[in-house]
Amino acid sequence: MAAHPSSPSAxxxxxxxxxxxxxxxxxxxxxxxxxHGAASGxxxxxxxxxDSEAACHAYVGLTARTSVLLGPPARAYVYRSYGIHALxxxxxxxxxxxxxxxxxxxxxxxxxxxxxxxxxFVPDARLCDGPGKLTQALGLDLEVHDxxxxxxxxxxxxxxxxxxxxxxxxxxxxxxxxxxxLPWRFCAAGHRGVSRPWxxxxxx
DNA sequence: CATGGGATTGACT
DNA sequence: GTCAATCCCATGC
Numbered sequence: 001m002a003a004h005p006s007s008p009s010a011x012x013x014x015x016x017x018x019x020x021x022x023x024x025x026x027x028x029x030x031x032x033x034x035x036h037g038a039a040s041g042x043x044x045x046x047x048x049x050x051d052s053e054a055a056c057h058a059y060v061g062l063t064a065r066t067s068v069l070l071g072p073p074a075r076a077y078v079y080r081s082y083g084i085h086a087l088x089x090x091x092x093x094x095x096x097x098x099x100x101x102x103x104x105x106x107x108x109x110x111x112x113x114x115x116x117x118x119x120x121f122v123p124d125a126r127l128c129d130g131p132g133k134l135t136q137a138l139g140l141d142l143e144v145h146d147x148x149x150x151x152x153x154x155x156x157x158x159x160x161x162x163x164x165x166x167x168x169x170x171x172x173x174x175x176x177x178x179x180x181x182l183p184w185r186f187c188a189a190g191h192r193g194v195s196r197p198w199x200x201x202x203x204x
Numbered sequence: 205c206a207t208g209g210g211a212t213t214g215a216c217t
Numbered sequence: 218g219t220c221a222a223t224c225c226c227a228t229g230c
Contacts (some may be wrong), residue, residue, distance in 0.1 A: 060227075063226080079225075081225035083212095
């Protein structure tokens with residue numbers, strides 16, 4: 001952090017950014033930068049989830065698990081998947097609406113050495129090409145669940161240089177069985193560092 | 205209190 | 218292509 005003297009709060013995406021329709025936020029987040037400590041990466045892939053459709057955890061209503069999803073926007077929703085992986089989501093829309101954007105892939109940007117150490121020295125292109133991989137690379141765990149994305153340990157800043165006008169490729173969401181036909185997955189066109197399978201047209 | 209499923213990954217056939 | 222690892226929590230008896 002000492003190498004970056006600029007004030008973080010001045011450039012962090014504000015609460016109002018997240019307090020919008022979740023499918024819009026999912027698209028706008030591609031190209032933005034996630035920070036955790038010295039580690040950071042450019043978002044290459046997102047998915048939107050909303051409590052109006054069955055794939056969203058909040059579809060079942062208010063429970064201990066879904067209280068954060070249904071709470072105010074601009075907070076981190078982190079949960080464990082398959083007993084092993086921590087998945088990072090940004091809570092969106094108004095307080096009372098269950099909606100979040102799942103961050104599925106990053107282009108590694110800051111603290112590559114730390115990422116390599118935490119990920120076990122895989123090729124750099126594979127450091128953050130999946131939702132469980134990127135949380136491990138960033139050093140995130142469930143401890144950041146229900147923390148602020150504006151002034152908490154995890155922060156997201158606006159689109160990096162070279163990503164202001166990023167072209168998006170939409171596809172269906174990955175790894176779900178319910179509401180599997182909604183095209184709510186968004187990838188940065190031309191970037192191979194996204195999770196498999198690549199959506200049609202990614203490289204064209 | 206017991207059971208089962210899941211927004212994944214990596215290793216293996 | 219298949220499959221197991223392994224945690225949280227919703228559901229049901």
